[in-house]
Amino acid sequence: MDDLYVFHLQQELRSVETHFERFVENHNHLVGGATPTEMGSHDALWETVEELYKEVCSKLNRLISSSKVESNVTDGARDCPISSLDGHLVDLKLDPLAIPSFDGDMCKWLAFKDAFETLVHHSAYPEAFKLGKLRQAVNVASVPLIGGIYSGGYQEVWNALKERYDNKKQLAELHVSRFLNLKAATLESSQSLLSIVDTVHESLRALRVMDIPIHHWDAIAVPIVVTKLPAVTKRDWCMTCSPTDIPQLEDLLKFLEKRAHSLSSEPSTALMVCRQQRPVRAHVATTDAALCAHCSLPHRIAKCPTVLALNLEQRFEAIRRLQLCYKCLRAGHSLRQCSSGNCRNCGRKHNTILCRAKVNNASTLGSSITSPVSNNVPAEVQTTSTA
Structure with missing residues (x-):
């Protein structure tokens, strides 16, 4: 291919760029006066025309490059190999790099600015194309200065965006x-x-x-x-x-x-740590449960000599003061919630050491014990322990 053909391709490329600039300018005017319901059709038109523009420019640039390569081969000027397959030049079409979107978050500004300047700002694209790409990449709802009926040319909009977000101190x-x-x-x-x-x-x-x-x-x-x-x-x-x-x-x-x-490589590490900690907590809980709530010695309160030495009313008072269950003599629940067994002596809902019937039997044998029923004994326990 001769130089005339390459010149013709370059002229076609410039013509396409000019037509696209005019399209972008007219499109911006239409968008500026469009209603919200009309924006969908305008966006669809923009995407269609932009895709055609990039496709045409890509094909023209590839033809220009291949023409120059063939011309250099003919003249013996090429000194580096071109990728080929079965003797034919390989025509590779790469997907365009995506520009990260920007929604006004300062944390995302530096990444957006670097990518946009590299891919668009420093390129040879027309100013109208750069402005269109900028409006595509920036969320207008979060950054209103990008939108509007008329916001100026590309350089004005880009400078305004940098003045607001490219603040080194912030x-x-x-x-x-x-x-x-x-x-x-x-x-x-x-x-x-x-x-x-x-x-x-x-x-x-x-x-x-x-x-x-x-x-x-x-x-x-x-x-x-x-x-x-x-x-x-x-x-x-x-x-x-x-x-x-x-x-x-x-x-x-x-x-x-x-x-x-x-x-x-050890997904159960956290679980293993928890399992290692459980025996320690269980040991502490078992140790606490083995201590008498009344005297803190290592025996159950039902076997506590100090408690057994009290009369029935004093036992009720001690259990009430320690906030223990009247049935199992443990803390943490009420008598109604207790699932322990009933009194072994009379079968009612109280602990055996609080059984009035047992005390009454002892009284018939000559023991002198005051009646256990008092205002300090819960009504439920009084009822269940009354013969």
Whole structure:
């Protein structure tokens, strides 16, 4: 192919770009005066025309490039191989890179700005095309300055967006605050450790992009991160540190990455920790239950010599004061909720050591015991213990 053909292709490409600029300009005017119900059809038209524009430009650019390559081959000027398959040039069509959306969240601004400037702002696309891509990538509902009937040309809108969100002071405060307020990890799990690592990397990377000197923050950053670690991980990290040298933040993050990968192969780590703790709690509970609630000696209250030495009314008073069940002599539930057995002497709903019938039998043998029924005895117990 000769140079005339390449020139013709370049002219066609410029013509397509001009027509697309005119379309974008007219489309913006239509959108500015459209009602909410008409926006769907305008958006559909934009997507269709934009897809055709990109497809035509892609084909023309490939033809121009292949024509130049063939011309260089003919002239012997090519000194590097071109990918081929069975002697034919391979025509690869790559999917366009997606521009991250921006909804006004300051945390997302730096990532959006870098991607948009690389893919669109610094490209050779027409200004109208850049403005259309900017309006597509930014949520108009969250960032109203992008919309409106007429918001100016692309450069004006882009400058206004940067003036509002590209605020170094606010961005620095935001990412420093995010680093200082790391969420503490309570479990020895891979997910919790990687969450800390990712947050630290994202915050410090953002500060580094803003040319803030974070390279010498180890003496401050490491203790902050260590306070957010679970107990076992914190202990293992401290065991690896020098007693005199200041640890490096990068070494701590690598240690956490390595430990997270080791924990990921042990999914039941948290469950194992809980199971290891259960016997300790059970032992404490058993020990407490074996102590008498009245004298704190290791026997049941039903066998307590001090309680058995009291008369029946005094026993009722002691049980009431300790807030124990009148049936099983344990705490934590009422007489109505108790599932323990009844009195072994009379079969009614009270403990055997509180049985009035037993006391009455003792009275017939000559014992002098005061009647147990008093205002301090619950009505339910009085009723069930009355012969």
